[in-house]
Amino acid sequence: MGAPLGPLLEVSDLRVCFRSRGEAVHAVQGVSYTVEPGQTLAIIGESGSGKTVSAYAVLGLLPRTARVSGSIRFNGVEIVGLGERELRQHRGRNVAMVFQNPERSLNPTMKVGNQITEAIRRHLTVTREQARERAIELLRMVRIPAAERRFHEYPHQLSGGMRQRVIIAIALACEPALLIADEATTALDVTTQAQIMDLLLDLQVQLGTALVMISHDLALAASYAEDIMVMYAGRVVEKASVQDLFASVRMPYTRALLDAVPRAELEPHAALPVVGGLPPDLSKVAPGCSFAPRCPEAQPDCRRTTPKLDEHETGHWWACWHPCEGGQGGQKGEPGELGE
Amino acid sequence: MAAPAASLALGVPDPGGAAPEGRLRGGSVLRSLEITIPGALLLVLLFFCFIWPLVYQVPSPTYGSVLNANLPMWSPGHIFGTTNVGYDNMARILYGGRTTFEVAAAVQAIGLVVGGLLGVVAGYAGGIVEAASMRVLDVLIAFPSLVLILAIVDSLGQSELHVIWALSAFSIPAVARVARAGTLRLREQPFVVAARLSSVKAWRIIAGHIVPNLIPQLLTFSLLGTGIVIILESGLDFLGYGIPDPAPSWGGMIAYGQTVMSVSLSPLVVPSLFLFGTVVCLNLLGDGLRGRWGVR
Amino acid sequence: MSSASEAAAAPGGDVLLAVRHLVQEFVLRDYGGARGGVLQAVSDVSFELRAGETLGIVGETGSGKSTLARSVIQAPPPKQGEVVFEGKNLVGLSHRAMKPVRRHLQMVFQDPFTSLDPKWSVARIVAEPLAAYAVGSRAERQERASSLLELVGLDPARYGRRRPRELSGGQAQRVAIARALVLEPKLILCDEPASSLDVLVQAQVLNLLERLRSELRLSYLFIAHDLALVKQVSDRVAVMYLGKLCEIGPVRDIYRQPLHPYTLALLASIPDPAPGSGKHATRSVISGELPSPLNPPSGCRFRTRCPRAQELCATQEPELRPLGGAGHLVACHFPLSGGAAPTAGARERGEPAAAER
Numbered sequence: 001m002g003a004p005l006g007p008l009l010e011v012s013d014l015r016v017c018f019r020s021r022g023e024a025v026h027a028v029q030g031v032s033y034t035v036e037p038g039q040t041l042a043i044i045g046e047s048g049s050g051k052t053v054s055a056y057a058v059l060g061l062l063p064r065t066a067r068v069s070g071s072i073r074f075n076g077v078e079i080v081g082l083g084e085r086e087l088r089q090h091r092g093r094n095v096a097m098v099f100q101n102p103e104r105s106l107n108p109t110m111k112v113g114n115q116i117t118e119a120i121r122r123h124l125t126v127t128r129e130q131a132r133e134r135a136i137e138l139l140r141m142v143r144i145p146a147a148e149r150r151f152h153e154y155p156h157q158l159s160g161g162m163r164q165r166v167i168i169a170i171a172l173a174c175e176p177a178l179l180i181a182d183e184a185t186t187a188l189d190v191t192t193q194a195q196i197m198d199l200l201l202d203l204q205v206q207l208g209t210a211l212v213m214i215s216h217d218l219a220l221a222a223s224y225a226e227d228i229m230v231m232y233a234g235r236v237v238e239k240a241s242v243q244d245l246f247a248s249v250r251m252p253y254t255r256a257l258l259d260a261v262p263r264a265e266l267e268p269h270a271a272l273p274v275v276g277g278l279p280p281d282l283s284k285v286a287p288g289c290s291f292a293p294r295c296p297e298a299q300p301d302c303r304r305t306t307p308k309l310d311e312h313e314t315g316h317w318w319a320c321w322h323p324c325e326g327g328q329g330g331q332k333g334e335p336g337e338l339g340e
Numbered sequence: 341m342a343a344p345a346a347s348l349a350l351g352v353p354d355p356g357g358a359a360p361e362g363r364l365r366g367g368s369v370l371r372s373l374e375i376t377i378p379g380a381l382l383l384v385l386l387f388f389c390f391i392w393p394l395v396y397q398v399p400s401p402t403y404g405s406v407l408n409a410n411l412p413m414w415s416p417g418h419i420f421g422t423t424n425v426g427y428d429n430m431a432r433i434l435y436g437g438r439t440t441f442e443v444a445a446a447v448q449a450i451g452l453v454v455g456g457l458l459g460v461v462a463g464y465a466g467g468i469v470e471a472a473s474m475r476v477l478d479v480l481i482a483f484p485s486l487v488l489i490l491a492i493v494d495s496l497g498q499s500e501l502h503v504i505w506a507l508s509a510f511s512i513p514a515v516a517r518v519a520r521a522g523t524l525r526l527r528e529q530p531f532v533v534a535a536r537l538s539s540v541k542a543w544r545i546i547a548g549h550i551v552p553n554l555i556p557q558l559l560t561f562s563l564l565g566t567g568i569v570i571i572l573e574s575g576l577d578f579l580g581y582g583i584p585d586p587a588p589s590w591g592g593m594i595a596y597g598q599t600v601m602s603v604s605l606s607p608l609v610v611p612s613l614f615l616f617g618t619v620v621c622l623n624l625l626g627d628g629l630r631g632r633w634g635v636r
Numbered sequence: 637m638s639s640a641s642e643a644a645a646a647p648g649g650d651v652l653l654a655v656r657h658l659v660q661e662f663v664l665r666d667y668g669g670a671r672g673g674v675l676q677a678v679s680d681v682s683f684e685l686r687a688g689e690t691l692g693i694v695g696e697t698g699s700g701k702s703t704l705a706r707s708v709i710q711a712p713p714p715k716q717g718e719v720v721f722e723g724k725n726l727v728g729l730s731h732r733a734m735k736p737v738r739r740h741l742q743m744v745f746q747d748p749f750t751s752l753d754p755k756w757s758v759a760r761i762v763a764e765p766l767a768a769y770a771v772g773s774r775a776e777r778q779e780r781a782s783s784l785l786e787l788v789g790l791d792p793a794r795y796g797r798r799r800p801r802e803l804s805g806g807q808a809q810r811v812a813i814a815r816a817l818v819l820e821p822k823l824i825l826c827d828e829p830a831s832s833l834d835v836l837v838q839a840q841v842l843n844l845l846e847r848l849r850s851e852l853r854l855s856y857l858f859i860a861h862d863l864a865l866v867k868q869v870s871d872r873v874a875v876m877y878l879g880k881l882c883e884i885g886p887v888r889d890i891y892r893q894p895l896h897p898y899t900l901a902l903l904a905s906i907p908d909p910a911p912g913s914g915k916h917a918t919r920s921v922i923s924g925e926l927p928s929p930l931n932p933p934s935g936c937r938f939r940t941r942c943p944r945a946q947e948l949c950a951t952q953e954p955e956l957r958p959l960g961g962a963g964h965l966v967a968c969h970f971p972l973s974g975g976a977a978p979t980a981g982a983r984e985r986g987e988p989a990a991a992e993r
Binding site: 539544548553 | 769
């Protein structure tokens with residue numbers, strides 16, 4: 001495929017801070033990771049973890065109130081600090097994003113096909129006929145039946161799953177090297193979710209696109225991703241391949257995430273092992289590990305010094321002073337603890 | 341830290357400080373200016389119309405000597421000049437403004453109370469109550485507003501009170517519509533469904549849940565509509581159907597100014613500017629508040 | 637159908653809620669108010685719920701599960717059928733006659749920020765049902781509201797005066813739960829109570845609901861789209877598709893031995909958190925799109941997406957009949973019978989491991 005040397009995307013020490021009325025919200029605090037061509041990376045976190053904000057930074061979609069520092073290099077080209085014109089080129093051509101809400105991402109007054117051709121013609125110089133053909137080809141590629149007919153339909157005539165496919169088609173219109181799916185299947189039914197994820201994977205293989213899937217669902221990531229990165233309160237707390245992560249979960253937060261998800265193997269009426277409390281307030285950056293107030297393994301030094309993300313084992317990074325002892329990410333810890 | 345419950349051991353105490361405190365105040369500095377500047381200007385105008393004449397000797401707007409007739413602007417003792425029978429124009433502006441604001445306030449108050457109540461009850465009750473009341477209001481709305489108002493004043497006779505009744509026929513249906521639409525929307529909100537599920541009485545739901553959540557919307561609508569009411573009122577005066585002479589009114593002054601336009605512009609321009617300025621300030625204020633309160 | 641509904645009753649207390657042949661329709665209006673199509677959101681659904689048990693209702697978009705919940709609380713009342721709660725049919729009861737019933741039947745909604753009045757304080761919200769029933773004096777009502785806030789893990793001194801906007805999602809949902817409990821109900825309908833919450837907070841709220849259930853001897857009708865979650869909290873599970881009940885039975889049976897192809901598809905679509913479940917394993921065992929609820933397929937509504945559909949499925953609608961273990965019913969002409977639970981390999985093929993028809 002003639003892939004360029006070096007990683008496709010290289011994020012180093014990314015920091016994003018929002019200023020509003022004297023308050024600074026530190027949404028992302030020093031995040032670093034790389035994405036190779038064709039790789040599937042899952043970024044896992046809850047709300048407030050900074051996962052979406054960091055993705056927006058990669059796309060250059062942050063509002064002007066955001067202060068971005070650090071480096072984001074795409075194929076060696078620095079994204080941070082680019083002007084709007086270059087960013088527009090960058091988006092769609094290099095990176096594309098699939099958002100969570102299919103309703104809000106599509107223009108309800110425009111035919112579906114036209115939305116795709118619009119995306120095509122923004123980046124490629126083709127005739128209207130060529131764009132139309134490509135659009136129909138894309139609709140077929142995302143497995144929408146009766147593509148020619150659907151081309152002329154409006155978003156409200158399509159189901160949620162189909163709308164999401166259209167969005168994927170738009171995202172892939174110019175064959176970007178990197179696709180970011182931000183909770184792309186969260187709003188969909190579980191059966192549709194499976195269909196869409198399968199589609200994304202097949203397309204990935206077909207087109208060689210790298211995929212970054214952002215989610216709160218560890219199980220989903222486990223089924224589809226090669227590597228997982230867990231974020232909490234704006235920082236990366238654990239990073240590993242799927243196998244390594246599940247073979248030995250280190251970060252207590254990751255373990256808490258795993259334990260908190262109801263699994264079909266558990267007995268009915270079993271209490272879920274639960275971590276109490278709430279994510280921290282991002283406008284106050286306190287010293288020490290941001291998970292310490294809620295962590296069942298917390299020790300005094302956890303609150304004093306912020307743990308650094310280090311590769312403690314080959315291919316497995318974590319930021320914790322007292323990680324779990326490894327072993328399966330199974331049910332451990334006190335069941336039935338209520339928060340607050 | 342949180343005190344553990346007496347009845348159940350709750351375990352992990354709340355680490356505290358994590359829950360967001362306080363409501364987010366709206367907007368940036370710019371939005372504040374949008375509210376404070378027009379608001380301040382209106383307050384100044386209100387002050388001069390209502391309070392100033394009580395403390396300072398302002399010449400009477402309906403008493404004057406023909407010897408002082410037709411004085412131009414900036415004459416000593418008569419800043420805005422005088423009319424053809426010697427009435428002081430400045431005083432006429434102030435007292436005319438007083439009338440304007442009185443009428444506008446009364447009309448909007450009636451609209452809010454009567455129209456609001458009507459709309460909320462119709463929206464909540466639904467069925468035949470809603471259908472009947474809305475059709476009656478539809479009839480009123482169907483008329484062009486000025487025509488309707490003229491007809492009412494004409495049949496009732498000219499007076500400030502009758503002008504207020506006539507203009508209410510305009511404001512009541514307008515507010516009722518907005519109130520009904522808002523009520524329909526709120527009625528389906530889960531918190532209203534939950535209240536019904538707890539057997540809360542209908543009037544309690546209306547008073548406790550629907551009205552408080554409707555007030556920002558109604559208030560901003562009213563404020564934005566005040567400008568229209570003022571224009572309608574001045575229109576009545578202009579046509580000679582409003583406040584009867586010699587009581588001053590901006591519309592009446594504009595009518596007079598039109599007749600002497602070829603000789604002197606100031607009798608036309610001055611009241612027009614006041615009218616224009618007031619309506620613009622009201623609209624800016626209403627818009628600003630709507631943004632601040634997040635009303636759709 | 638009476639034998640079927642008897643078979644559906646699980647061991648437990650007396651029957652608390654019996655829903656019989658429930659039908660709920662919505663008339664769609666075209667422009668100008670003319671009658672458009674009729675959408676039958678719930679079609680002939682019957683089941684029973686016994687005191688002390690949790691019945692989970694699972695379905696995806698368009699299944700009618702939320703509409704079913706609303707029909708049970710009569711908001712709005714169903715077009716046809718019976719809802720027998722504590723021996724009394726609620727359908728057709730006047731608003732006043734419903735008042736004593738509502739004390740025992742409450743609901744927790746999905747989004748706490750729309751199910752709590754944004755202008756009310758937390759303490760007032762929780763005390764409102766007590767005021768509606770004129771229970772005690774105002775001071776006594778406040779007392780009770782405070783003790784309930786403590787029960788759900790919120791310090792009343794700290795949170796009582798706050799507005800819902802000042803709370804997190806999990807905290808707000810606890811307030812909603814406290815409000816549902818204040819009249820000491822017997823049955824609580826939970827309409828996806830945790831789906832709008834973060835993972836860790838979701839677990840907190842579910843644990844809370846479980847604890848309250850055993851402490852206060854409640855029964856739940858638990859509506860969800862997440863099968864794994866429903867398994868955690870339910871004694872029995874009912875699966876709905878396009879307004880119809882596909883399968884109902886004890887939770888272990890449903891998960892170990894699903895009989896309806898749709899249930900199997902749902903189970904297969906759950907992402908498997910076990911490591912190495914294989915990246916390119918095709919998980920989706922269901923094809924096609926959800927048909928329009930305005931025009932559901934003839935016969936069995938699932939047939940357009942079912943890998944086992946035959947001619948009979950198009951002409952005759954399957955009835956809910958007992959199969960498998962006790963209390964296990966399925967509405968299918970060609971149910972999956974016998975066989976073990978779907979394994980990873982089987983999920984890939986969409987078929988149960990053992991031999992079947």
